[in-house]
Amino acid sequence: MTTPIARRRPSPWIRYVEFVIEGLIRVCGLSAIVFILAIFLFIGKEGIGFLLTHLGGMLSSTDWSPTHDTPTFGLVALLVGTVWCVGLSLLVSVPVGLAAAVFLSEFASDRWREFLKVVVELLAAIPSVVWGFIGVMMLNPLLQSAGAQVGLNGLNGAIVLALMTLPLLVSLGEDALRAVPESYRQAAIAMGATKWEMVWRVLLPAARRGLLVAVLLGVGRCVGETMAVLMVTGHAVRIPHSLYDPVRTLTATIAAELGEAVRGGEHYQALFALGILLFFVTFVVNLVADYTVRARRMG
Amino acid sequence: MSQPAPPFVEPLGTRHRRQRLAGLALGAATAVAALPALAIVSFIVWKGWPAISWEFLTEMPVSGMTKGGIQPAIVGTLWLVGVSLLFSVPVGVLAGMYLSEYAGEGWLARVVDLAIVNLAGVPSIVHALFGLGAFVLFLDFGTSILSGGLTLGVMTLPVIITSTKAAMQSVPHNFRVACWNLGATRWQTIWHVVLPNALPGILTGVILQVSRSAGETAPVLFTGAAFYLPILPTSVWDQTMALSMHVFALVTQVPNVTEELKYGTALVLLGVVLCFNSFAIALRYYLRRNRRW
Numbered sequence: 001m002t003t004p005i006a007r008r009r010p011s012p013w014i015r016y017v018e019f020v021i022e023g024l025i026r027v028c029g030l031s032a033i034v035f036i037l038a039i040f041l042f043i044g045k046e047g048i049g050f051l052l053t054h055l056g057g058m059l060s061s062t063d064w065s066p067t068h069d070t071p072t073f074g075l076v077a078l079l080v081g082t083v084w085c086v087g088l089s090l091l092v093s094v095p096v097g098l099a100a101a102v103f104l105s106e107f108a109s110d111r112w113r114e115f116l117k118v119v120v121e122l123l124a125a126i127p128s129v130v131w132g133f134i135g136v137m138m139l140n141p142l143l144q145s146a147g148a149q150v151g152l153n154g155l156n157g158a159i160v161l162a163l164m165t166l167p168l169l170v171s172l173g174e175d176a177l178r179a180v181p182e183s184y185r186q187a188a189i190a191m192g193a194t195k196w197e198m199v200w201r202v203l204l205p206a207a208r209r210g211l212l213v214a215v216l217l218g219v220g221r222c223v224g225e226t227m228a229v230l231m232v233t234g235h236a237v238r239i240p241h242s243l244y245d246p247v248r249t250l251t252a253t254i255a256a257e258l259g260e261a262v263r264g265g266e267h268y269q270a271l272f273a274l275g276i277l278l279f280f281v282t283f284v285v286n287l288v289a290d291y292t293v294r295a296r297r298m299g
Numbered sequence: 300m301s302q303p304a305p306p307f308v309e310p311l312g313t314r315h316r317r318q319r320l321a322g323l324a325l326g327a328a329t330a331v332a333a334l335p336a337l338a339i340v341s342f343i344v345w346k347g348w349p350a351i352s353w354e355f356l357t358e359m360p361v362s363g364m365t366k367g368g369i370q371p372a373i374v375g376t377l378w379l380v381g382v383s384l385l386f387s388v389p390v391g392v393l394a395g396m397y398l399s400e401y402a403g404e405g406w407l408a409r410v411v412d413l414a415i416v417n418l419a420g421v422p423s424i425v426h427a428l429f430g431l432g433a434f435v436l437f438l439d440f441g442t443s444i445l446s447g448g449l450t451l452g453v454m455t456l457p458v459i460i461t462s463t464k465a466a467m468q469s470v471p472h473n474f475r476v477a478c479w480n481l482g483a484t485r486w487q488t489i490w491h492v493v494l495p496n497a498l499p500g501i502l503t504g505v506i507l508q509v510s511r512s513a514g515e516t517a518p519v520l521f522t523g524a525a526f527y528l529p530i531l532p533t534s535v536w537d538q539t540m541a542l543s544m545h546v547f548a549l550v551t552q553v554p555n556v557t558e559e560l561k562y563g564t565a566l567v568l569l570g571v572v573l574c575f576n577s578f579a580i581a582l583r584y585y586l587r588r589n590r591r592w
Contacts, residue, residue: 018486022401028390029397032414032460035453039421042432099328107322108329116333118580123336125576126569127514128423129543133565134339136550137558163339166332194314196321217420224422226517231551251424251517258431258521275428279421286420290413 043279047272054273064237066257066267073270077237081154081247084240085229086222088158093165094215100166101173101214106199117171124167128227135160135232148244150234155243157233161225165218172217176210177203213289220285224278226251250274343566350563359529364545364553369564374531375444375539376513376571379523382448382535383512387456388505394456395463395501400489419457423517426454430522445535447523451512458511462504466497499586503579510575514568516543526552542568 051058054073061074104113104120139159140151148155184206188198204211234246235256254271261268358368394411402408430450440446470493478488516524524544532539546565549556 014484018484021486025393025397025401028393029402029411031390031394032411032418032456035456036414036417036421038433039418039425039429042429042437043425046428046432096328096331099325100332103322103325103329107325116329119333119337121580122573122576123333123340125510125514125572126336126340127516127543127572129514129516129546130343130565130569130572133546133550133561134343137561138339138342163336166336170329170332194318196318197314199321220420224420224425226422226424227547231547251422254424254428255517255520258428263436272428272432275425279425282420282422282425283417286417287413290416 040279043272043275047269047274047276050266050269051273051276054270058273062237062239064253066261066270071266075274077239078248078250078253078274080239081233081237082223082249082251084154084247085157085161085233085249086219088154088243089161089165089222090215090219092158093162093169093218096162097166097169097218098173098211098214100170101177101211102199102203104170105174105177106195106203117174120167120170124171126164128164128225129231131160131164131228132231134163135228139232143244150244150246152232152234152246153244154233154240154247157229157247157249160228160232161222164225164228165222168221169214169218172214173211176207176214179210180206209292209295213292216285216289216292220282220289223285224251224282226255230255250278254278340569343562343569346558347562347564347566350559351566355563356567360527361529364527364549365556365560369542369545369567371529371531372540372542372545372564373567375524376542378444378532378535378539379448379451379519379541380509380512382444383451383455384505384509386449386452387459387508390452391456391459391504391508392463392501394460396467396489396494398460398464399467400485400493415457415460418453421454423454423515426450426518427521429453430518435522441536442521442523442525442538443536444523444532444539447519447539447541448535450518450522451515454515454518455508455512458508459501459504462507463497463501466500466504467493469500470496499582503583503586506575506579506582510572510579513575514543514572516541516547519544542571 058073058075060076061072062077063072063074064078065072104116108116135156136152139156143151143153143156180203184202185198188202189195193201229249230252233248233252235248235252236246237248238245240247254274257267258271261271355368356373357370359370360372361367398408398411402411427450430446430453434440434446434449435442440449474492474496475488478492479485483491519541523538524541525538526540526544526548528538528540542564546561546568549561549564
């Protein structure tokens with residue numbers, strides 16, 4: 001090779017260009033922080049005043065009728081509706097999802113694991129409006145033939161949410177189990193444990209933080225889910241007494257009413273106040289999840 | 300201290316039976332997790348397939364959306380995804396570059412990571428509120444493709460940032476050291492060595508972003524998507540129909556829509572999303588197999 005290996009010092013022009021580019025990179029690097037703050041600011045600007053002045057009333061009433069002559073903004077029924085759907089769905093999806101994660105990580109052959117992981121990833125990509133479609137077009141008649149007066153109800157919402165969260169739980173759970181060092185497994189097997197004893201007594205305790213993170217992110221996902229629950233939960237502001245009662249969630253309320261609310265009016269501000277609550281809940285869930293991941297890494 | 304669990308005192312036969320039983324139960328759980336969803340997807344394909352035709356994809360909806368095709372919804376989704384890409388790809392790639400090459404391990408990198416996790420975790424309807432407040436009203440873009448696309452862009456930014464970061468970090472450090480030793484500057488190293496090697500990985504993230512933003516409904520509900528607008532958009536200032544919004548409208552808002560039309564529209568949306576996603580998965584698989592280091 002005849003080309004000289006040592007390069008000349010970069011010319012001032014190149015240095016200038018690099019200065020600009022690197023500045024741009026640093027600015028964009030902080031974009032995530034900027035947008036999180038901007039989201040907080042823009043939602044806070046519209047809703048925080050309302051939230052602070054009305055919080056007491058919101059938390060002590062179950063009556064959400066923002067368009068009446070004397071509007072009321074009782075949150076309790078909406079909160080219960082959200083917790084109802086999310087709780088019911090997690091009751092099914094957490095045990096099933098984590099069991100499937102154990103199967104994938106420990107019991108399935110390599111080929112099956114690869115295949116199932118692709119399936120799970122594709123299922124996780126199904127858009128939420130399609131899940132809503134499934135709830136309305138398929139589960140609705142199914143539940144009606146099972147004896148429900150209206151097929152669009154809390155149970156429908158819970159089933160849809162469970163199906164939606166399962167892929168997430170399986171893939172995060174599998175990651176958590178894979179993160180347990182191979183030597184743990186070998187040690188247990190060498191002690192004479194069967195595979196199941198190894199999973200139950202060694203693997204699950206060792207991976208419990210990672211599994212907790214999977215569940216937390218599943219909760220966050222369920223609480224924030226909008227289109228599917230908007231379409232399938234039946235949209236009745238009331239506290240459910242049976243599985244077949246229709247309910248309404250925080251997210252669905254915003255999606256359903258924001259289009260009609262007068263900009264800047266009380267109703268509009270109330271919906272932004274709901275947004276603040278949702279933002280806050282998912283923020284805390286994510287912080288706890290992140291803290292748990294970090295604690296695991298450190299020891 | 301509690302008593303340690305007793306050693307494996309039960310007879311071996313019982314333990315082996317339990318082991319087999321556990322395997323079966325876990326396998327059944329896996330089936331429960333995957334089969335219903337797979338069955339549902341197949342059912343949508345089966346019911347929606349008869350509706351799909353060239354006319355369905357290229358004609359305007361007529362008589363209050365109860366007949367005709369879905370062309371403006373498809374074109375509108377292309378516009379929205381295009382605008383979101385124009386925003387999120389440059390910003391996201393540069394941000395990923397920052398995290399991989401410049402940020403190091405300090406507290407700032409930590410805060411940025413945390414912000415990304417939270418940005419990804421914020422509910423889609425909250426993104427919609429943000430888009431309405433920031434783009435539609437504050438920046439006065441109105442209800443337009445621009446507002447909708449930017450809202451989608453902000454929402455899917457974490458996808459691109461994390462995949463860019465991962466792709467660049469997977470380029471061996473030795474490559475950089477070799478390049479620096481030849482006298483190249485930091486940016487020259489990134490541009491000529493790190494970026495070309497990371498490009499396919501970044502591309503995977505971009506494809507995932509397309510799939511994700513094509514399927515989202517809530518963020519465009521109040522920022523750019525129109526309920527029924529049987530004309531094609533001509534600029535980013537127009538409102539537009541969108542595929543996801545169209546599924547929502549057909550199922551919940553419009554009376555007397557035939558099942559075939561509903562299933563057909565849902566199938567097109569599902570097809571678009573799953574095609575892009577499988578493409579990304581295939582690309583990633585191919586890259587992992589052909590990695591040279």
